[in-house]
Amino acid sequence: MRPRSNPLAAHLTAEAETLLGLVLNRNDRCILVGFLGHACSRQRPLAELNEADLAAYEAALAVLKVDRPKQGARDAAHAWNRMVGRVGWPAQRIAPKDNARHAVIGFNNLPAALQADVMAYLNHQSRDDLFDENSAAPLAPATLRDRRGKVCQLISLAVAGGVNLGSVRRLADLTKEATARLILEALWNRCHKLKNAHAANLARLLRLIAKKHAGAPQAVIEMIGKAECKFRPGKIGMTERNKKRLRHIIDDPASLRRLLHLPGTVVAGLDPRRPTLSDALTVQSCLAIQIELVAPMRAKNLAGLDFEQHLDFVSTERCHIMIAAADVKNDQTLEYVLGPAVVQMLNLYRDIYWPLLAGKTNTSSVFISRNGRAKPPGALGAQIPKFIKEHAGLAMNIHLFRHLAGYLFLKAHPGEYEPVRQLLGHKSIKTTVEFYVGLEQEHSFKRYEEVLDSYAVQEGKHVAA
Numbered sequence: 001m002r003p004r005s006n007p008l009a010a011h012l013t014a015e016a017e018t019l020l021g022l023v024l025n026r027n028d029r030c031i032l033v034g035f036l037g038h039a040c041s042r043q044r045p046l047a048e049l050n051e052a053d054l055a056a057y058e059a060a061l062a063v064l065k066v067d068r069p070k071q072g073a074r075d076a077a078h079a080w081n082r083m084v085g086r087v088g089w090p091a092q093r094i095a096p097k098d099n100a101r102h103a104v105i106g107f108n109n110l111p112a113a114l115q116a117d118v119m120a121y122l123n124h125q126s127r128d129d130l131f132d133e134n135s136a137a138p139l140a141p142a143t144l145r146d147r148r149g150k151v152c153q154l155i156s157l158a159v160a161g162g163v164n165l166g167s168v169r170r171l172a173d174l175t176k177e178a179t180a181r182l183i184l185e186a187l188w189n190r191c192h193k194l195k196n197a198h199a200a201n202l203a204r205l206l207r208l209i210a211k212k213h214a215g216a217p218q219a220v221i222e223m224i225g226k227a228e229c230k231f232r233p234g235k236i237g238m239t240e241r242n243k244k245r246l247r248h249i250i251d252d253p254a255s256l257r258r259l260l261h262l263p264g265t266v267v268a269g270l271d272p273r274r275p276t277l278s279d280a281l282t283v284q285s286c287l288a289i290q291i292e293l294v295a296p297m298r299a300k301n302l303a304g305l306d307f308e309q310h311l312d313f314v315s316t317e318r319c320h321i322m323i324a325a326a327d328v329k330n331d332q333t334l335e336y337v338l339g340p341a342v343v344q345m346l347n348l349y350r351d352i353y354w355p356l357l358a359g360k361t362n363t364s365s366v367f368i369s370r371n372g373r374a375k376p377p378g379a380l381g382a383q384i385p386k387f388i389k390e391h392a393g394l395a396m397n398i399h400l401f402r403h404l405a406g407y408l409f410l411k412a413h414p415g416e417y418e419p420v421r422q423l424l425g426h427k428s429i430k431t432t433v434e435f436y437v438g439l440e441q442e443h444s445f446k447r448y449e450e451v452l453d454s455y456a457v458q459e460g461k462h463v464a465a
Helices: 007-011 014-021 025-040 051-063 069-083 112-127 142-160 171-175 177-190 198-214 218-231 240-250 254-270 277-294 299-303 338-356 377-391 401-410 417-424 429-464
Strands: 311-313 319-323 334-338
Touching: 007 025, 014 025, 014 142, 025 051, 025 277, 025 377, 025 417, 051 069, 112 142, 112 171, 142 171, 142 177, 142 198, 171 177, 171 198, 177 198, 177 218, 198 218, 240 254, 240 429, 254 338, 254 377, 277 299, 277 334, 277 377, 277 401, 299 377, 319 338, 334 338, 377 417, 377 429, 401 417, 417 429
Parallel strands: none
Antiparallel strands: 311 319, 319 334
16 A cells, blocks of 8 residues: 555554544545544544544644645545444544535525515526517526525625515615615625625626616616626636646646546556446546546536437547537537547446446436436536545646646647637637636746747857857
8 A cells, every 4th residue: 555645644543544444435535544643643532523623623734734624624524424324433423614604595584575576587587588678598597596596695695784584575675775785885894895706796686686677776776886896806817726726737747747647547557357336436537537638628517428418439439529508608519529548448437337336227427426326516526636636646626627728729839719719618719818818928938038048058159169
């Protein structure tokens, strides 16, 4: 067994090692190594671990400068609780820390009249009426669900500011000047009086309700609009956090090679003659990474891939992925061609490992859990970064594959944004340019440095002569 890279593993006792031996899921075992190692360093009885130990572990992760220590502690609690009930595992469950920063009133807890008005607003948004001059293109179901959640957030902000929930019977009540100001000021304080895209989107929704649903006075609509402009970040494109992560990969040839070769290397180390459930999840992660490297789609579309609906095996070495526009965020049809290496791994997964996960369930989803159900985007989106971190030591999420693809292509073909737009399925080439012009500038500076260096070398030769 290769040595564990987690520094907390050095504190594991024999009792902790015995518990880890009960954990069959490799990912859960990796998560629990740190949590149990930290508990052992504090000489805590493992059978008595509780929420206080979880809080101490989160603090330790922060000291170690681990990315997202709160999420790391939550993952440890979930991994621990999944083992509760197994023979030999402590019986006490550990409640994960609530990740919600602000309480939001659920839709079903709203007054009946308000629920009806919200649904009337959303139903109007979901249809395209030929004779309605205010009608726009109908919204996708996912967008409608998101909008309903945002409406609940606006209502919750009003209630948190002192508005009686029972008095809010219509959405128009939120657009009264005093209530609208209260909501916007609460948003401004929550984002620490800094520009914030989420707050801007909530303000935009409030403005749309005021203008198109409530018939609010123009002065109120303009007031909300000014606040929305103040919230809206001026700069768009790739976040600094993603740029930093990407630089660690693209500026280090060894890191880039590790990532590109990771799926093939890991799968090559497995024995398909003796497949296990753990191996099936490993191959699943490798396949997801392999697909993202050649077909950089969004997490939702990757998680939703279906053997029958989206994959067309045109030969033993070629497979087309086709995703309808209605299933894509920006209504752009996606079509990718998978080459021999990806098709070989796809066939291996489908023929040997996928049946172990599917069991007797009637499913054709590509990425499924142990119970045979399709994995939601969030689950797959958490699985892949952990796998890459464990096997390659890199911080890489699913969406970063899209940025990686765009940058690598532009590095080889500077200025050719249209092929990148098609590859990533952007609706507008403006989006493509805004995301990658910064990284292209960095590459241009490096090339200019090389030009300066060449002149310095030439000058040195001239002096020597």
